[in-house]
Each structure stands twice: as structure tokens, then as C-alpha cells.
Amino acid sequence: MAKIHVTTTVNGEPVEFLCEPQQSMLDVLRGPLGLTGSKEGCGSGDCGACSITLDGRLVCSCLMLAVEAEGHEIGTIEGMASGDGLHPLQQKFLEMAALQCGICTPGVLVAAKALLDKNPDPTETEVRFGLAGNLCRCTGYDKIVRAVLETAAEMRGAKAEMPEAVR
């Protein structure tokens, strides 16, 4: 089967790969690219464990063909922490025990970051609907929702404290 050459950007770095036409982005991330942080819980877009961003927009990588990545920017859980530390959401999830088994956690974090990027001051209801595409069977969502709300508040506070010039 003829493979297709794809040039794309993953977590800010240029990446090239070969894929079969019907291969999903998730398969390529987890296989040739070795980025196994995105998980497959269902393969049908119902659980959100494979959540990534495509040009900054939240998508399920199981519902995207890998060839569609050509010329676009992919963001995965592996790119969420910066060199000098965890993203505030990651840190807060640890502090507030917003994960148990952790299999849904990468997808939840990617979705939560996408939510806060668009809406830095969400209500509880907005967080709940924003994360409705991410199934978690361990936590009952309570600590996840609290951690996202708390992170949002802290990030707003940090922003407010920053001098105008830096903001």
C-alpha cells in the first residue's frame, strides 16, 4: 500500500512522517511518532482520551486522518508542559488529586486548556459542558471541575498581578 508523506508541526516542532491514507492521526501519533500520551478509549469520538489541538482547535485525533495534518499545527499532551515546569492545569490536577487511574487525564487536560484559552473565567456549568466530551470513570468529575475552576482563578489572578507592560 502506497504511503503518503506528510509534513506538519507537532508541539511547535517540524515533523515529517509516512502514513497510510486511512490511518488516523491518533495511530500515527502513538505509532511512528511515539507520542503515546494521547490514548485510545473508543476510537469513535465518544471518550475524548485522544484529544489534541489542530491549529489550536480541540479535536479527537481518532476522528482525523493523519494525512490531514499536512501543513497544519498539532498540539498534544506532550507539548503542554514547558521546559521549566508543568502547565498550571497539570500542577493543579496533581495538587487537587483530579486524577485516579490517569488514562483520561491527557485528554482532559488538553480539553481543559482549550477551554481556558477561549474562556479564562468559565462558570462551573461551562466547565462541565466544555469537558462533556471527555469521559472519566474514576473521579465522578468533581475534583476535575474544581481543579479547572481553581486553575482559571489562579491564572486570572496571576495575569492581574502582572505589570501592564508584560501582559
Add this chain to the structure above:
Amino acid sequence: MNDMTNKWIGQRTIRPDGAEKVTGRAAYAADTTMPGMIWGKVLRSPHAHAVIRSIDTAKAEALPGVKAVVTHRDLVEFPLDKSVMLGIQDMRWMCRNVMAREKALFHGHPIAAVAATSETIAAEALRLIEVEYEVLPHVIEIDDALKPDAPILHDFLSFEGKPSNIAGKLEHRLGDIEAGFAEADVVIERSFTTRPVHQGYIEPHACLVSVAADGKTTIWSSSQGQFMVRAMTSLLTGIPQSDIRAIPAEIGGGFGGKTIIYLEPLATVLSKKSGRPVKMVMSREEVMRASGPTSGSKSTVKIGATKDGRLVAAQGTFWLQAGALPGSPIRGAAGCGFAPYTIPNVVSTGFDVVSNRSKVAAYRAPGAPIGAYAVECVIDEVAEALGMDPLELRLKNAARQGTKAAHGPVYPRIGFMETIEAALAHPHYKTPLGEAPPGKRRGRGVASGFWFNAGGESSAQVNITEDGNVVVTTGHPDIGGSRASIANITAELLGIDYKRISVLIGDTATIGYSNLTGGSRVLFASAMVVTQSTEKVIASLRERAAKIWKIDPEAVAWEDGEARPVSDNAGRFPPLSLAELAARATETGGPIGAGVQLNTTGAEGGFATHLCDVEVDVDLGIVRVLRYTSFQDVGRAVHPSYVEGQMQGGAAQGIGWALNEEYIYDRQGRVENAGFLDYRMPVCSDLPMLDTVMIEVPNPKHPQGVRGVGEVPLVPPLAAVANAVYDALGKRFYALPMSPPRVLEKLEG
């Protein structure tokens, strides 16, 4: 320890495995690869019940890229007439569940497996396997399976001398049931049904197996017990346990469903035949079709009470679906239902019923939610008939120290009454429901629950590193934060910061035998062996300091992470820290470390009481939970966040079970909703915050007072939600789930 002021026990520390999990680096079973690895896939029965006339794998084997094909002939057969038990699992059933033998017994039953160089080729090879079936009449529901003319699944099963789909019976008796009911002023008898529900772990079953040329076998897999994986794989493949190393990957949820195996023996035989490492990962559809949910059930419960609110007699009959092979959790249903109460006369009976569904697996307090659903709904009706507050009725009859339970034990100090008292005093119970918006009605329900909890085998090794830090290895897969709790306990005992302690889960070659992560045993059991190991390490550290100071070890105390003379009389020496002692380990007797292996006992039962407020849309039949509070005797909350997490997770699963989750079969006996789209588990926007009240009545038989906390949270919710719906509508549901079409039908009828 119980009376001590703790520095680390009870702290919300950061879990040792946390950073890897929030960055996507933690390795779950499907994340592991090996050079030369190939892919295994399973051919599954399209029929609910069929004789397998023949299996022809020639065309599949001839397909380029196919490296091995296996059928039941490649696995060890366990004859039907001789039981071989591993824990509660009978290998006669396990070998037939992993791969069909005489018959295909359910839609999704494995028939053959292939391994090929790509997933695409493996899938193609499955289509080339020719199976000749003789389709038989099938039976799905309990009532149908019990009919006189029902298709009989197994000719080796009989009940009361006749061929039957009843595979087993269990009965608990206490007192004199007739006399008890004769004494009652109020007697209520009701019948209930529940549907099978799946554990719903987000990580599908997966494994990677490498059988080397010398037969040495390495298994990476997601399970609730690497020792279970080793033992079952050994039994089903004939490879000795000493040749199998089972490595526990991080586990993406189990809830009981990963206490048995599906793929590992197949991957092992495929690897052996092909000479290549073989990876197998179930699709979600396969998980739903072929891994075990818990039982569907029908129950009848009859309870008698005196006018003044004493429960004097209780009778329960619980029929549970086993799936295609025997082994439903009748012990949980019949044993746990009445266990929260002091009732002098009890008969509680369970029946194990086979039908053409996938074989059930454990699900969080197996059977107990089914028993509690029926019992707690009837208790609610008894309270109403007596004109009593439902919590007051429960409090009046609550089991306490000295209560003799129908399933056997006399309780030691337990905290059940405390959970009810806390619920009565809580603002949730005192706050009015508030007026519902037009077209909606609100209600509040309560229910309680019990789970046995377990101890059993556990092993630990505590080693001091050369630089004076600590590595703790235990043998139970960490499914919800147990490593964090063990770090807290070890830090407490050693008097050092928890961040200096690394907690690992060993594989079968690196740590001693440890029983399953199940039965709410993990922290109870591993805390015991870790405590004893750490105490040995501390004794060794004191001896080493004594050696250095040339004084008696009895004259050395271990305090705040350092050795100190017990008093000035013992001599005046500057303290020796853990790091200093570690640095001098070689001269004081060699490496510092200790391991303990025990069969732990003394795991006492867990009790909980839940409050639930619902709002029902009476025109659409939709039930939403508005407020939920769980009260639980948690013994000692070693890491409160993860105890709360267990309580919240159980409540959420119970709400799903009560409202929307169920298996739906078509007329051919095929699962129609084998996916997360139509198997409707609660999503984030379905639930409110799930409040928790931890009540700490320390277990007197445990060094830290630990009681199991993981399972009892799923016992009360079914009835709590059902009782709340009754309160809202004035109509009782005797069947779960209370899904919108059923609610509307009831409201209209």
C-alpha cells in the same frame, strides 16, 4: 499510631506517579512496544449460541504477513468434571471464556486468534478463517433462562436433579424467619430487576507478550494483579510460573473488570508460535461485547417490622446472571443486602443463572449494589408505612459492635451508626428541596450500604538508598492513588519528608506474591506489610547507630528521621540522620532494607449512607441529580483526596447504573450498544459536585486503622436515586435503569 498526631498520614501529598500521568508519559499497556513486534487480533462469534462444527484456518495462515493462528487446541483444556480454582475463578470456565471450545456461548466469544505484521493484515486474516456453526436457540434474560423449555447452555449443569441454567445456590440463615414475620406489624414484599452494567474503564484490555527462544515469557499488561496474570497464563498455556514474568503496566481503570484475563494467554501462544513479540489491544466494541460486565438481576425482598420500628425479619432471594459460564456474585448480593442492620431473623438466598451473555466479571463490591438496591428500597417503604423518617429507621436498626450478621460475622467496632448520624446532622438533609421549576418535580432519597472488604496476601520491600532516601516496592497495581498513601505511611514511620520516598509496583519477578487489587484490600494489606518492613528497617537503623556509638540498640531511639540516644544516660552523641547511616551502611552490616510477606487478616467491613436530591422533568421523563452527599466510615483517611475520590467515583457509577446504563440486545442475542455512544455513562455535565463526609472510626485490627474504602461507595447509590425519584413522583420504580422512556411510561400509566 491511631492516637498519634500525624505529620504525613492524612496529608494531601502529591502522588509519586503524578507528574508522569499529567504529561502523558506514564506507560499503560497499549503504550509499550518491542522491536519486531507483531499484532494479534481475535475472531469472535457472530452468534449468541452455536455449536462450532469446524474451524479452518488454512487460508488465514497462507496470507502473507500472517505469523501465527491459534484456536482452543493451542490452549490447555480443563475437563468439565474437575474444578481447578485460582482464587474465586474456576479454570474450567476461564479456559472456555478465553477461547470457545465445544460451543460459542455469546456474541463476541473468541473463536480463534491471529498474529500478523500489521493490524490491517491481522484483520484481513480473521476474515479468511472459515468457521462452520450450527446455530442454537439462545437465551438472554433470567426469566427466559429459568423457563422449563429454555435452551440449556451446558449439559453438565443440573439443579434439583434436572438439566438447568441454574449453576449454583447460596443461602444465609439467621434466627427463625417464620417467628420473625409473625412478630411483625408491617410486612412489605417487593420484586426488583436490574440490568447488566459494565465497569466502563476507559482503557481497553491490552497486552504485549514476548516468548523468547528458551521459553522465558514476559508479559506487559493492564490488570488488577500481575500475579493473577502470571498464574492464569501459566495454567492456560502450560508454561511454568517461573518462566513467566508479568509486568504490571499502569492501569487505566478496572473497577473489578481486570481481575481476570482475556488476551494474555492468546498473545502468549501467538508469540510462542511466531517467535515474535505480540501485542493485542481490544477495541471498545470488543470490550463491551466480550469482557465481563456485572450481572443483571431479579430479586424479591420481604421485610417485617414492629410498630415501634424494629426490623424483626427479612427475606431476600436474588437471581443473578452469570453470563455464559458459572460464577455470578451471589455472595455479594445475598450477603451484603441485610448486613447493615441488626435483624434477628434472616434468610437470604442467591441463585447463579447462566445465559448467552459475556461472562460477568467483578464490578466494585460485586453483587452488593444489587442486594442493597432491593433491600434499601423496601426499607424506604417500611419507613413510610411506619410514618418514620427513613434515616431514623435505619439508625434505630443499625448494625453496631456485637451485631451478628446473617452472612456470619459478629461485628467489631464499626462506624455505620456514625454515617447515619452524620447524614441526619448534615445541612444537605436539613435544607429544603426548594420549589421545582414548572414541569419538574424534586425529591430526596437516602440509602445505606455494606461491603465485606478483604485482606489477603501482600508483599513489600523497603530499601534505603545509598544516599539515604527510600524506595518502597509493593505488589498490588495502583488503580487510584495507593502509591500516594503508601508514601504518606512510610514518611510517617520514618519521620522524613514524603518526597524522599519513591513507591513502585514490582513485577512478578521483583516482589513477592501479592493478591489482586480488589476487594478494597490494597491499602489495608500493603500498609500492613509496608509498616512491618519499615519497622524492621528502623530496627536495623537503630542497631547501626548503636554500633557506631558502641551502645546498646535499646538505648537508641528513631525520631524525626534520625537516630538519637534515648536519653543523656545512654550517652551524648549528635544524632545520625538517615543519610549518614546510609553512607556508613557497608561498615555497619551492609545494605539497609527489609521485606515482609503476609497473609493479612482483620479487614473489617465498610459502611456508607448516601443522600441524593433529584429533579424529574415530568414531560420528558428525564431524571437529573441535583445534589449528592456520601457519608462513609473510612477507618483512617491516609490520603483524604484519594478516599474522597473513591467515594465520588462510586457515587457517579451508581448514578449511571440507576439512570441510564444497560446492555441492550437484539433478537439474535447480539449486543446493540457496544460502545460509549449508546452505553450511556455519566458525562461531566450530567453530574453535580459530589460531596463527601469521611467518618474515621479506625479499624482496631490495622496499624493505621485502615478500612477498605473503594467498593462500598457503589453500594447505596442505586437505592438512593430510586428513593429520591419516588419522593419526587410518588411512584416507585422496581426496575433499573430509570431511563426517560421508562419514567414517562410510568408517569402516564
Add this chain to the structure above:
Amino acid sequence: MTDIRYLAPGTLDEAVNAFAAAAGAARILAGGTDLLVQMRAGVVRPGVIVDIKKIAEMTTIEETPEGGFRIGAAVSGARLAEHPRFGKAWPGVLEAVNLIGSKQVQGRASPGGNLCNASPAGDSVPAMIAAGAVVTVQGPHGRRQMPVEAVPAGPGRTNLTPGEILVSFTLPPRPAGSGDAYLRMIPRTEMDIAVVGCGVSLTLEGGKVTAARVGLGAVAPTPLLVGPAAEALIGSRLEEEALAAAAAACSAACRPIDDKRGTIAYRTKVAGVLLRRTAAIAAERAGRA
């Protein structure tokens, strides 16, 4: 094993040619949220996948000179939501498009895909029907237009002829005093397929309904335009009598099935309940407009 080819043409003509040339073996890829699931389940095994997202006309939202909107078939729900004016004119259509799946799915799923997937339960379709949307299709024999309700032929089937591709939806200009709404019944709060879906579009003058359209989903082999329900509302002031008549018309229009998502009785009853609720929201929006 058959080879699959992936094509991402830059023009509609190329897409039509490639699609027609494949003679039924091709599938159109817009957001892919149905296609990839079907491919994975083995329900469809396309020989050619034609990705239409590189075609400008398929991915743009335009305001027409008459004051309506033209939405490319492959525009995602998330992009539609970001349009500064669309949601103000057609809040019901927008909420319907953005009830399709999760936030993740909304980042990809398009109204064109939702329509051509031809599920009786597609959320955007009843709202588009209520809106009076007209679709443009292009095939080997040129372009044509048809009302949106004429596209679905039955579960999984459309009335597009071989080689035809859905290009865009055109929504008419909104007179003052207009409002639309879409509601669906699902067991959970998100992530389910509609058990019943109802779209209502109203125009009010001095409290009186001067124009109305009603679309229903998941109650028949195709989404329905329910003329009698609209007629019951036109001329009324949405009094109880009119609402009851419209609700009854919705229930009467149902030809549902019993399935894993709902029963005939349930769907029939709920169609009427949703009509009342949806009409109330549409009227409230019309009053504000």
C-alpha cells in the same frame, strides 16, 4: 485488501470529477466525524477519499446580498459559532449545529456532513428545515438547488444523484421580529444522539405569528418538515389552543421506530412536548429581535 486513495482537490470541479470518476467507491471527507467511525467499524470501505476542506467555497461563510447567509458544506460548527453575525440571525441553527457531539467533534463536524450522513437524527437538519435553508449541489451535470428537506431519502441515503456533491446551504434573509430555536431530547446532557429533535422558526408581528416553519428529527426515516404544525401556529398568538394543535400535528407526523434510543410511544409524545418548548424559545427570540 484494497488500496485507498486520498485526494484533497483545491477546486470544486476537480472534486466533482474525482468523485464522479470513482463511481460510488468514493467518499467525501468534510469533518470526518461520521466517515472515520464508519470506516473503522468496516461499515464503509471507500476506494477514494475526497477531502473537500481545501476548496474555498466549501469552507467559507458569506452574507448574501439579500441579507441571508451562505454556509459552505464543510464549515465546522466551531467556526460557525465564531462568526460575528450568524448566531444573532439564526441562533437555533447555530445551537443545532453545535449540539453535534462534543467540543472536539464540533471542531470538525459540519452541517454538510450531518445532512449527507442522512441519519434521521442529525441535529442540524430539523433546524435547517425550520430555517427554510436551500442547498446547492454540484455534479457532473452542473449545479442545482433544492430545499434541505429534499436531500435525505432514508437512513443513510440521500437524493443526490451519482457524482453530486453538496456545496453549501443558503439561509434566507431574516425579517424583523423573527426567531428560531432547536431542542432535542437526549437521556444525558451531552454526547447522545437525539431521541427526538425539533426546530422551529417564527416571525411575529405585534405578537401574532406571520410565518412559521417546523422541522422534526429522529421520528421518521428522514427529518420532517411538519407543515400542519406550522399552519397551526401561523395567525395565532401562540395561545394554548394553537400550541396544542401544533404539538398534536408534530405527534401525528411521527412515524418512529422502537430502538435502543427510544420507543414509538415515547418519541411520539416527546415530539409534541418539544414543539411547545422550542416554539416558546423561538417566540421569545422573535420578540427580542
